[in-house]
Amino acid sequence: MRGTAATLVAGVLLALFGWMAASVSREHSTTADELYYVTAGYSYWKLADFRLPPEAGNLPQRWAALPLLAQDLRFPRLDQPAWRNADVGTLGHQFFYASGNDPARMLAAARAMIALLGVACGALVFLWSRSLFGIKGALVSTALFAFCPNLLAHAGLATSDMAATLGFLAAVLAGWRLLHRVTLGRVLAAGAAVALLALSKFSAPLLVPILALMALARAWRGAALPVCLAKIRTRLHGWHAALALTGAFAAALLVSWVLIWAAYNFRYAALRGEGQFNVSWEDVLRPEAALAPAGSPPPAPDAVQTVVRPLRDAHVLPEAWLYGLATVDHFSHYRIAYFLGDVRTTGWLAFFPVAFLLKTPLPALALLVLAGVCLTVRPRAGRRLRLYYRLTPLAVFGVIYAVFALSSHLNLGLRHLLPLYPVLYIGTGAVALGFRRRWLAVATVGLLVWQAAASLAIRPDYLAYFNPLRGGPAHGYELFVDSSLDWGQDLPGLKRWLDAHARGEKVFLSYFGSGSPVTEGITATRLADGNFDLEQREVAPAMTGGVYCISATMFQQIYTLVRHGWAPVHERRYQELLAWADAWLADLDHTPRETALPLMIELEHLRFGRLCAALHPRAPDAEVGYSILIFRLTDADVKAALDGPPPFAP
Numbered sequence: 176m177r178g179t180a181a182t183l184v185a186g187v188l189l190a191l192f193g194w195m196a197a198s199v200s201r202e203h204s205t206t207a208d209e210l211y212y213v214t215a216g217y218s219y220w221k222l223a224d225f226r227l228p229p230e231a232g233n234l235p236q237r238w239a240a241l242p243l244l245a246q247d248l249r250f251p252r253l254d255q256p257a258w259r260n261a262d263v264g265t266l267g268h269q270f271f272y273a274s275g276n277d278p279a280r281m282l283a284a285a286r287a288m289i290a291l292l293g294v295a296c297g298a299l300v301f302l303w304s305r306s307l308f309g310i311k312g313a314l315v316s317t318a319l320f321a322f323c324p325n326l327l328a329h330a331g332l333a334t335s336d337m338a339a340t341l342g343f344l345a346a347v348l349a350g351w352r353l354l355h356r357v358t359l360g361r362v363l364a365a366g367a368a369v370a371l372l373a374l375s376k377f378s379a380p381l382l383v384p385i386l387a388l389m390a391l392a393r394a395w396r397g398a399a400l401p402v403c404l405a406k407i408r409t410r411l412h413g414w415h416a417a418l419a420l421t422g423a424f425a426a427a428l429l430v431s432w433v434l435i436w437a438a439y440n441f442r443y444a445a446l447r448g449e450g451q452f453n454v455s456w457e458d459v460l461r462p463e464a465a466l467a468p469a470g471s472p473p474p475a476p477d478a479v480q481t482v483v484r485p486l487r488d489a490h491v492l493p494e495a496w497l498y499g500l501a502t503v504d505h506f507s508h509y510r511i512a513y514f515l516g517d518v519r520t521t522g523w524l525a526f527f528p529v530a531f532l533l534k535t536p537l538p539a540l541a542l543l544v545l546a547g548v549c550l551t552v553r554p555r556a557g558r559r560l561r562l563y564y565r566l567t568p569l570a571v572f573g574v575i576y577a578v579f580a581l582s583s584h585l586n587l588g589l590r591h592l593l594p595l596y597p598v599l600y601i602g603t604g605a606v607a608l609g610f611r612r613r614w615l616a617v618a619t620v621g622l623l624v625w626q627a628a629a630s631l632a633i634r635p636d637y638l639a640y641f642n643p644l645r646g647g648p649a650h651g652y653e654l655f656v657d658s659s660l661d662w663g664q665d666l667p668g669l670k671r672w673l674d675a676h677a678r679g680e681k682v683f684l685s686y687f688g689s690g691s692p693v694t695e696g697i698t699a700t701r702l703a704d705g706n707f708d709l710e711q712r713e714v715a716p717a718m719t720g721g722v723y724c725i726s727a728t729m730f731q732q733i734y735t736l737v738r739h740g741w742a743p744v745h746e747r748r749y750q751e752l753l754a755w756a757d758a759w760l761a762d763l764d765h766t767p768r769e770t771a772l773p774l775m776i777e778l779e780h781l782r783f784g785r786l787c788a789a790l791h792p793r794a795p796d797a798e799v800g801y802s803i804l805i806f807r808l809t810d811a812d813v814k815a816a817l818d819g820p821p822p823f824a825p
Contacts, residue, residue, distance in 0.1 A: 181310040182301075185317045189297045192321040196330035197290040199635035200283040204666035204690030206638075207658070207707075209333045210267035211689070213285045216240030217270070221250060225445040226261040226452060229499035233438045234374035235338035238292070239285040246281065249274040253448075261453040264689070268709045272691045285333035293330030296341040297321060300597045303348060304604035307565060312604030318623045319539055319600045322630040326597075328637035329590055332662075335375050336590045342372030342379075343572065343594040350386050350424075351568040354393045357402045357423045365423075366430025373431060373496075374438050377503040381579055388571045390420070396564060432492075439493035452498060459498065459505040460484060479504035511738075512586040513656050513731045518738045522586040527577075530589045530659060536629045537642050538622040539603070545615070546605040569598050588658030638664060639801035648801040652727035656687075661727040663688010663707070665800035666695045669724055672799050673697065681721030685783060686803075687728035699724065703735050703783035705776065714772065715756070715779040718786070718817065720810040727802050730787055736777060737784025740824035745781060752778040782817060788824070789816035 208231070215227035216236030221244075225233070250270060251258065257265035271278040297320045305313035320326060329336045345368040353361045373379040400416035402409050411419050439445075445452070460480055483501045486492055509520040517523070532540075550562070573595060580592055610616040633640045639648045639660050651660045663686065673682060684692060684699035686707060692699060693710055700716050701708050704726075732738050737745055756778055758764040759771055766774070790806055797805035808816075816822070 178310055181314055185301045185314060188317050188321040189294050189301070192297055192327065192330070193290045193294040195630075195634065196293055196327050197283075197287045199331055199637070200286045201279060202635040202667060203331075203664040204688065204695065205271065205278070205282060206332055206334070206662035206664050206690075207688050208662075209282065209285070209689065210271055211263045212236045212335065213240055213243070213281065213333050214263060214267040214270045216285075217243050217248070217250065218266075220244055222253075222447065223440050223442075224447045225439060225493075225495035226450055227263045227266070228261075228453075229445065229495040230377065230502040232335040232338065232375045232377070232499070233495070234371065235289070235292075235333075235335040237438070238338065239288050239333040241288060242284040243281055246276075246284070248276050248281070259450040261450065263453070265709060267689065268691070272694050278691075278694065282333065286331055289333055289337050290330050292337045292341050293326060296326075296337065296344060296597055299341070299344050299348065300601055303344075304601045307562070307601070308604040308607045311610060312607035315542070315606055315619060315623065316600045316604040319542065319603055319626060320597060322536075322623075322627045323539065323596060323600070324536065324630050324633055324637045324640035325534060325589060325593065327630065328640070329593055331637065334590075336593050339372065339376035339378070340594045340597060342368065342375045343576070344597050346372045346379075346382055347385060347389075347568050347572045350382070351389055353423055353427065354389060354420065355400070357400065357404065357419055359404060362423050362426050363430060365427035367434065369427065370431040370434035370438075373435055377500045378579070381575060385568075385572050385575050386424075388575070389568055392564070392567045392571070435496060436493060439495055443490045443494050445493070445495035445498060454502065454505075456487075456498065456501075459501045477504065507583070507585055510585050510587065511733055513728075513733050514586060515654055518731070518733060519586075520584070522584040524581060526586040527580045527583075527589075527592055530655060531592055531595075533641050533645055533654065534589050534659065535642065536626050536640075537644070538625040538629070539600075540642075542603045542606055542619065542622050543599060545609075545619070546603045549607075549609040549615075550602075550605045566602070569602055573598050588655070588662075590658050636665075636800045636802075638662060649798060651801055652730060652804065656728040656731050656733065661687060661802035663690050663726070665802045666690045666692055666697065668799045669803050670695045670697050672797065672805070673722070673724075676797070677722045681719060683718065683721055683723045685723075685725045685729040687726040687734065703780045704729060705779075706734055715775040715782070718782060718813050720808050720813055723786075723806040723808055724799075725787070725804045725806070727804060729783075730790075730804055732784055732787060735784055736780040737787075741785060741788035741822050743821075743823070745784060746821045746823075749778075749781040749785060752781065785822065786813070786816045788822040789819075791822075 211228055212231050212235065215231065216238070217240040218224055218227050219233065219237050220240060248270075251266050251274060256262070257269070270276065271281065297317060300320045301313050301317045304316035326337075326340075329340075346365075349361070349365040349368040353365045369379070369382065372382065394417075399410040399412055400419060402411055402419055460483065479500060483497050487494065487497050510522075511518065511520050512522060512526075514523050514526050515529075576595060583591065585591060606615065606619055610619075629640075629642075630637075633648065636648065638658070639651055641648045641651045641654070645654060666686070666688075682697070682699040683702055684697065685702040685704045686692060687704065688707060691710075701712050702716070702718070705712065728734065752774060755764060755766075756775065759766055793806070795804040796807050799805065
């Protein structure tokens with residue numbers, strides 16, 4: 176295939192990718208973070224105020240909210256505690272669901288902007304792979320990218336993950352190119368790429384060791400450094416080259432510094448007018464004892480806290496950016512998560528390897544193995560060294576990012592591995608080195624067709640994709656929840672299911688996410704999900720037979736008061752509160768209402784926890800989008816779960 180025709184094919188694949196990512200928007204309600212990000216981004220444009228979650232990244236929030244500026248939207252009032260206290264959950268709910276705006280239209284526009292970032296990332300994959308493996312390898316890489324369910328899932332959501340993926344890829348490529356030729360264009364490109372990453376995700380400091388290792392590889396190679404600046408045309412060696420590169424990277428850093436300031440309107444202060452951050456500076460700059468497990472010593476001040484303090488005092492960077500960096504570090508020490516039946520706050524070494532193995536399509540895994548074999552055996556000895564050297568930035572980034580992920584306590588979802596996928600897909604282009612063997616070319620085409628078929632089969636539920644190694648998406652909730660499966664996206668699907676299968680029946684709902692069941696037309700009694708429900712609701716409602724719709728994340732009890740399975744301590748407290756509630760409701764106990772309310776909420780959580788523990792051995796009667804589990808229960812079923820023998824885990 177000639178270069179022009181192949182480039183056209185790649186363009187079609189990437190256009191298809193963008194359409195596939197954006198076109199499923201109407202199928203999905205707001206995921207847990209989208210409501211916050213879009214609301215914050217809109218406030219940045221309209222109010223030039225950066226109090227709403229700075230830790231989410233200025234650029235993706237602004238980018239997602241950009242098309243909303245052309246819509247006639249009403250923003251929540253500013254003379255309320257939610258604005259003064261930077262309560263983005265309350266403000267986001269008002270903005271989307273209580274101000275007369277069209278949430279589906281808002282969300283579709285914001286998601287389309289992120290899909291464009293995904294297309295740009297795919298274009299980089301094509302160009303980089305073509306420079307390494309030629310046009311055939313580039314098409315393999317691009318096809319894998321275009322039909323990757325994980326990339327499609329996050330390119331179709333108004334969050335920061337796709338922006339960070341693009342930022343890492345662009346920054347590593349721009350840094351590698353600058354190491355080999357100093358021009359004004361490359362300096363500006365490196366500065367812009369670093370700013371893109373720094374404004375998208377606060378894992379940007381990983382660039383420091385990545386660039387350092389790439390520079391060492393460049394020094395080991397020892398070739399001359401071309402410098403083309405204005406009328407200067409020269410080739411430098413040794414210390415002269417090192418000094419030139421130091422100056423070039425300093426200039427690029429200056430460019431990124433200016434762009435970061437520009438993103439915050441060249442103003443240090445994050446807030447305009449009265450108010451405060453949701454968490455005070457004093458709290459984010461101290462070791463977080465409150466999040467530590469009982470009996471664990473609080474962590475000592477780390478490098479981030481040590482660096483942020485003087486930078487804040489000297490106003491070196493915008494306050495909102497520094498606050499975002501400190502906040503991400505603050506909450507990174509302990510974060511509750513679920514994995515294979517276990518709940519922890521400090522993560523698991525196996526979390527990301529298992530997530531990658533089970534959520535990456537099998538044909539992509541097979542092509543990765545074939546590409547590794549081709550890289551090992553196909554190039555001649557001399558060419559092999561040159562090719563390995565050119566693969567250095569991909570290898571360095573992959574290793575450092577993987578080590579960072581393995582050591583992270585933030586085991587919330589595969590999305591934290593998303594920046595690795597473009598790198599791996601570029602490397603997979605190496606399979607084209609063996610295309611002289613016809614069987615390999617035919618096998619590659621077959622595997623790419625399989626990849627496309629797997630992607631189309633899961634559409635529109637890309638977020639819930641699991642390969643068949645552990646039973647596919649139907650069993651995903653047994654392995655992972657949160658953003659690996661259930662981010663609150665399936666309220667429209669639940670509405671359709673209820674209309675088709677449960678008209679007139681009593682419905683109970685425990686929902687994880689920031690969507691609005693009321694807006695979707697779902698009438699249900701809510702259970703144990705008050706942290707995600709800003710509507711008026713009954714506390715500790717009576718539980719009877721009916722259709723129980725339970726988000727997978729709630730089913731695994733991550734964000735309730737019952738964790739690690741139903742235990743004797745839960746049973747004792749449950750029986751105590753049952754006896755107290757009976758007396759209080761009969762006016763035999765005179766506990767004040769303000770004191771009784773948290774006790775009733777605790778009872779609601781315990782009832783729900785006991786129910787879920789009793790349901791765990793039972794397969795759901797249906798699944799909506801693989802993220803909402805449906806159980807049809809009779810009065811006798813519910814009574815047995817709530818009043819029968821304790822469902823202690825074996």
